[in-house]
Amino acid sequence: MDLKLKVWRQKNPESPGGLVDYDATGVNPDMSFLEMLDVVNEGLIEKGEDPIAFDHDCREGICGSCSLTINGIPHGPQKAIATCQLHMRHFENGQTVVIEPFRARPFPVMKDLIVDRGRFDQIIEAGGYISARTGSAPEANSIPIPKQTTDRAMDAAECIGCGACVAACPNASAMLFVGAKVTHLNSMPQGRPERDRRVLKMVASMEEAGFGNCTNTFECVAACPKEIKGEVMAQMYRDYVKALFRQAIRPE
Amino acid sequence: MVGALWIASVCGKERQRERQRFDKALTLRNMSIWVELLRSSIGKKYIMAITGFLLFIFVIGHLLGNLQVFLGPEAINGYAEKLRSMPLLLWGARIGLLVVAALHIWMAASLTIENRRARPEPYQLKTPIQATYSARTIRISGVIILAFVIYHLLHFTFLVIEPDYATWTDSAGRPHVYKMMVAGFSNVWISGFYLLAMLLLCLHLSHGLMSMFQSVGLRNPVWARFLEQLARTIAALIFLGYASIPVAVLSNLIE
Numbered sequence: 170m171d172l173k174l175k176v177w178r179q180k181n182p183e184s185p186g187g188l189v190d191y192d193a194t195g196v197n198p199d200m201s202f203l204e205m206l207d208v209v210n211e212g213l214i215e216k217g218e219d220p221i222a223f224d225h226d227c228r229e230g231i232c233g234s235c236s237l238t239i240n241g242i243p244h245g246p247q248k249a250i251a252t253c254q255l256h257m258r259h260f261e262n263g264q265t266v267v268i269e270p271f272r273a274r275p276f277p278v279m280k281d282l283i284v285d286r287g288r289f290d291q292i293i294e295a296g297g298y299i300s301a302r303t304g305s306a307p308e309a310n311s312i313p314i315p316k317q318t319t320d321r322a323m324d325a326a327e328c329i330g331c332g333a334c335v336a337a338c339p340n341a342s343a344m345l346f347v348g349a350k351v352t353h354l355n356s357m358p359q360g361r362p363e364r365d366r367r368v369l370k371m372v373a374s375m376e377e378a379g380f381g382n383c384t385n386t387f388e389c390v391a392a393c394p395k396e397i398k399g400e401v402m403a404q405m406y407r408d409y410v411k412a413l414f415r416q417a418i419r420p421e
Numbered sequence: 422m423v424g425a426l427w428i429a430s431v432c433g434k435e436r437q438r439e440r441q442r443f444d445k446a447l448t449l450r451n452m453s454i455w456v457e458l459l460r461s462s463i464g465k466k467y468i469m470a471i472t473g474f475l476l477f478i479f480v481i482g483h484l485l486g487n488l489q490v491f492l493g494p495e496a497i498n499g500y501a502e503k504l505r506s507m508p509l510l511l512w513g514a515r516i517g518l519l520v521v522a523a524l525h526i527w528m529a530a531s532l533t534i535e536n537r538r539a540r541p542e543p544y545q546l547k548t549p550i551q552a553t554y555s556a557r558t559i560r561i562s563g564v565i566i567l568a569f570v571i572y573h574l575l576h577f578t579f580l581v582i583e584p585d586y587a588t589w590t591d592s593a594g595r596p597h598v599y600k601m602m603v604a605g606f607s608n609v610w611i612s613g614f615y616l617l618a619m620l621l622l623c624l625h626l627s628h629g630l631m632s633m634f635q636s637v638g639l640r641n642p643v644w645a646r647f648l649e650q651l652a653r654t655i656a657a658l659i660f661l662g663y664a665s666i667p668v669a670v671l672s673n674l675i676e
Contacts, residue, residue, distance in 0.1 A: 177545070241548030268544045274539050309429055337550065339557065340536035342462075372463060381539030382462040382532045384559060385632040391550035400641050407638035408464045417454040 170262040174209065176221055177269045182277050188267065191221075202245065203228060203235060205257055222281040228253040230394060233329030235335070238269040243333035243392045245320075251331060251394040258335045271336035275343075275378040288378040289346060293330075295374035296367035299352045299360050312358050313421040325353035327395040329374035330389055336350050337392030340381030347375050348401035355408055365412035366421060372409055462535070465528045470633035472525040477630065479518055480622070484662045487602075490675060491665075494599035498591050526567065533560060555628040562625040569618035576611075577601065606670035615667050623660035628652045642655040 172193040173233035179186025193209050200208070203225050226234035231313070235252040239245035245255040260266065268282065276284040326349075334345035351368050353361035383402065390399045458464035486504075489497040504511050549557060575581040583605070589597040606612045630652035633642040640648060669675045 175545075238544065238547075241544060241546040242550055268542055272540055272542055274541055275603055278542075339549075339552070341539035342536070344462075349676055352602070372461065379539055381536040382637075383466065384536075384556065384558040385628070385635045386531075386552035388550055391552075398642060399635065399645070401642050403635055403638040405560050405638075406463050406466065406636065409461075410467060410638075413454050413457055413464070 170257065170260070172196055172205075172257075172260060173263070173265045175265065176282070177278075178271075178281050179278050180280065182279055183191060186281075187280065188269075196257050197381045198256070201228065202237070202239065202255040202257065202282055203253050204421045212260045222279075222283050224283050225253060229253045231329060232362075235333035236271045236284060236286070238265050238271060238336055238352050240344075243271060243336040244331075244394050245369075248391075249330075249393060249394060249396050251333075254394075273332075273341035273380065275341075275380055276332060276335065279420070280308065280381070284332075286330070288380075289330050289332060291378065292347060292374045293350065296363070296370040297354065299329050299354060299363060301359060314358060318356050322353050322356040325349045325356070325397065325401050328353070328393075328397050329395060331394060333392045333394060334389035334397075335380060337388040338381065338383075339386060339388060340384055342383045342389070343375050343380040344383040344402045344405065345393065345397055345399075349370050349397045350406040351405045351408060352401040355404070364408060365415055368405060368408045368412050369416065372405075438510035449557055455637060460668060462532075465532055466636040468524055469528045469532070470636035471530070472521045473629050476518075476519045476525060477626065480626075480659060484659060487666060488662060489597060490602055491669070494591060494597070494609050497598050497602075498593070498595045502595045505596075520584075522570075526563075529560065553628060555624045559625060559628050559632075562621040566625060569614065569621075572614070573618075576605065602666065603670055603675060606667040609671070616664055619660050619663040622663075623656045626656035626659060630655055635675050 174191040174193050175188040176191055177186055178189045182312045191209055191213075193205055196205050196208065203223070206223060213220045222223060224234045224236050226232040230251040230253060233251070235244075237244070237252045239252065239255070244250060244252045245259075247255055270276075271286075271351055272278075272282045272284075275288040276286055279285050328346060328349035330346060332343075332346070335341050335343050338345075346368050351371060354367060355364040387399050388399075390397065458468060486497075486500060489500050555562070572582075576583065578584075580586045583601075586601045586604075587596075589600050591597045591599075606615070631640075631649050634648055666675075
């Protein structure tokens with residue numbers, strides 16, 4: 170199959186970018202989207218042109234590296250997958266495909282389709298951990314945890330930090346990402362002692378980075394390759410205000 | 422590897438500056454809860470939701486007051502007179518409403534400015550995945566409703582647009598609210614603007630009523646769908662209630 174690509178090309182963070190037309194010919198429908206770009210890049214290299222730069226690593230949907238906005242939707246039109254799991258059979262022969270980077274001020278474009286998502290790492294550094302010494306793997310049932318609690322924490326822990334939530338949000342808000350981390354760690358007994366400072370610091374770091382605010386459109390939830398639920402944000406809002414009140418009454 | 426080195430070299434300086442800002446974020450701020458509520462993104466969400474809820478209560482109360490027009494001049498003129506006879510309550514409510522509305526608008530403006538800043542370079546192509554029309558237009562519907570509210574106050578409360586209304590009294594010497602409403606809505610343009618504003622209010626509420634539950638952390642998957650339907654139903658009922666008055670006047674059901 171053949172496709173018409175419109176790809177965002179940008180030399181470096183400072184220079185302006187723009188969409189450039191490319192023809193992807195002889196695309197195998199069983200290729201992944203990234204493999205299709207590999208083929209296009211081989212053609213560009215043969216012609217002596219600069220290949221299209223894009224992020225990728227595991228190519229099996231667990232690392233959170235790939236980050237393309239395909240026809241206006243982060244990770245493309247299919248539900249619950251990352252770009253690397255999107256196959257060309259979901260496109261029609263001759264279709265025009267617009268490929269852009271994830272866009273947000275805290276995610277500056279480094280080159281073409283590569284954005285720097287280091288801000289997410291900073292949010293994690295601010296509180297996305299537990300400082301209790303956990304030692305070697307403990308006895309499985311030494312801390313009894315209700316099944317529902319572990320389920321909720323595990324669902325939230327699925328987040329791979331790809332940033333599709335920010336990219337999909339009309340306000341470039343990172344609430345789903347931060348909500349997932351807060352819910353994951355605050356739900357578990359090991360994370361509870363630090364729950365107040367965690368949520369306060371992670372939210373402060375998120376704001377410092379310049380992410381937008383949530384208007385409850387739930388575009389993030391729809392774009393998430395791991396189907397993180399909107400309730401993680403609700404839990405973060407509750408935890409945040411509770412922490413704020415507790416701080417006011419009994420400051421740490 | 423090469424890419425990582427390259428990125429590191431490009432943004433070394435910027436990183437250092439970021440680091441300093443980030444270190445500041447790491448220390449728990451010496452927080453005053455009120456400042457934090459007005460300043461933080463989640464605090465603003467709470468204020469948005471709570472003020473939105475209070476305005477919704479007013480919208481219901483105002484609707485119930487207005488619908489008394491169907492009971493005839495006696496009922497609605499008497500109701501208006503009763504409100505006027507309690508100046509403390511009336512002005513308390515008015516000032517309260519003004520503060521609540523100001524907070525709602527202030528938060529909306531501040532959130533919108535921050536959101537615009539968060540994505541300086543727009544997408545060439547952005548496809549909404551599932552966001553509802555009402556969610557995507559919540560700001561513009563709000564702005565038009567505000568314009569309507571200002572006009573509405575000048576029209577019926579402060580009588581700037583129609584100063585004659587001040588002289589209209591019924592047989593008991595009370596302000597003739599009934600006559601004002603009929604005269605006002607007999608004008609097709611006024612009724613049209615009113616209907617448009619109520620339609621936008623319906624649009625605003627069908628997202629807002631659901632949204633406020635999420636914003637204060639009271640939405641979960643169990644009743645999310647129900648909440649959305651409830652919000653849409655209530656919004657539609659409010660529209661029908663308010664719209665019934667100009668429609669009744671224009672079709673001469675009320676004279």
